[in-house]
Amino acid sequence: MDENAGKAEKEGRKAEKTLRIRTYAQEKQVVVEVSDTGLGMTEEVKRKIFEPFFTTKETGKGTGLGTSISFGIIKDYGGTIEIESEFGRGATFVIRFPAII
Ligand SMILES: Nc1ncnc2c1ncn2[C@@H]1O[C@H](COP(=O)(O)OP(=O)(O)OP(=O)(O)O)[C@@H](O)[C@H]1O
Numbered sequence: 684m685d686e687n688a689g690k691a692e693k694e695g696r697k698a699e700k701t702l703r704i705r706t707y708a709q710e711k712q713v714v715v716e717v718s719d720t721g722l723g724m725t726e727e728v729k730r731k732i733f734e735p736f737f738t739t740k741e742t743g744k745g746t747g748l749g750t751s752i753s754f755g756i757i758k759d760y761g762g763t764i765e766i767e768s769e770f771g772r773g774a775t776f777v778i779r780f781p782a783i784i
């Protein structure tokens with residue numbers, strides 16, 4: 684029984700934590716969608732997410748640079764990034780680049 688419970692727990696955890704990456708071409712753009720099943724974010728976090736050094740992680744755990752650096756790189760390539768997220772419902776980052784045709 685213990686073994687089953689452990690297995691179910693492991694499988695359960697695996698099912699909970701999913702990362703989905705979709706890439707496709709749409710008109711003259713290349714779109715990359717990255718969806719996770721994490722905590723999602725509040726409107727306030729969404730507003731501040733690209734600010735350098737903005738983090739909700741505890742002191743010493745996060746630099747708050749991950750998304751601001753990503754934003755800079757995407758801009759450099761003429762792209763855009765949008766977030767679809769609700770707190771408790773995961774997050775989807777939608778990145779669009781101009782396609783070279
Ligand atoms: N996928 C996500 N789901 C929910 N919240 C996110 C997600 N990505 C970023 N955030 C929120 O935005 C904040 C800033 O993100 P960012 O990646 O810039 O820094 P960080 O993750 O805190 O630090 P580091 O990138 O150095 O680990 C995070 O602290 C978190 O609150």
Ligand SMILES: [Mg+2]
Nearest residue numbers: 745748749750
């Ligand atoms: Mg980060």
